[in-house]
Amino acid sequence: MKKDQGFEKAKFEIILSGRSNVGKSSIIRELTGKKVKVGKRPGVTLKPAHTLRSDMLITDLPGFGFMSGVKDRKQDIVKDQIVRYIENNAERIKIAVLVTDAVSFTDVIERWESRNEIPIDIEMFDFFNELGFDTIVAVNKMDRIKDNEREERLDAIAEKLGLTPPWNQWDYIIAPVSAKKGNINSLKGLLRKRLHDAKRDDLFKYI
Numbered sequence: 001m002k003k004d005q006g007f008e009k010a011k012f013e014i015i016l017s018g019r020s021n022v023g024k025s026s027i028i029r030e031l032t033g034k035k036v037k038v039g040k041r042p043g044v045t046l047k048p049a050h051t052l053r054s055d056m057l058i059t060d061l062p063g064f065g066f067m068s069g070v071k072d073r074k075q076d077i078v079k080d081q082i083v084r085y086i087e088n089n090a091e092r093i094k095i096a097v098l099v100t101d102a103v104s105f106t107d108v109i110e111r112w113e114s115r116n117e118i119p120i121d122i123e124m125f126d127f128f129n130e131l132g133f134d135t136i137v138a139v140n141k142m143d144r145i146k147d148n149e150r151e152e153r154l155d156a157i158a159e160k161l162g163l164t165p166p167w168n169q170w171d172y173i174i175a176p177v178s179a180k181k182g183n184i185n186s187l188k189g190l191l192r193k194r195l196h197d198a199k200r201d202d203l204f205k206y207i
Helices: 024-032 072-088 105-114 120-130 147-160 185-197 201-206
Strands: 012-018 049-053 056-060 093-101 134-140 174-176
Touching: 012 024, 012 120, 024 049, 024 056, 024 093, 024 134, 024 185, 072 120, 093 105, 093 120, 093 185, 105 120, 105 147, 120 134, 134 147, 134 185, 147 174, 174 185, 185 201
Parallel strands: 012 056, 012 093, 093 134, 134 174
Antiparallel strands: 049 056
């Protein structure tokens, strides 16, 4: 994939990555107000989708992992495309948002761990950090978690990411959200904090 692909003016990129059907496109719709294709089944987004605001590029990367109706080989190709895109554009990528599903995240991770395999979610989280991206974990679908289970669920997610519980000591990394309910204020707050630290308050109006 070519580095600029028509986005030569983009100097500050935010990428959103995560498993298929965790709600990345819904979060971008809430962030930018731009209607994007939201699939009812995993694997609808197979190429990066971009939103350009001033010189800030917001990129919805294809979902990784199992995709209904998509062959294993195609899934591997999609994963390779994601990694290649990130490596090719690493200089302008400033923030990486890993979107996770609050309901299924720990179960999926434990299933991979039971096979002595490193889950791709964890690989991506470590990959972002190795590349020096300012990384945020958006824990989506929190509306489906009972209030009395919220803290325990977030602690478990933090632990799987290698972050020692309680989760709220990592509240500058972990953002509990519910895109379906239009509640992504915690993510917006973390993004704006990073924009401010980068002396880019001019971009607040787009987030």
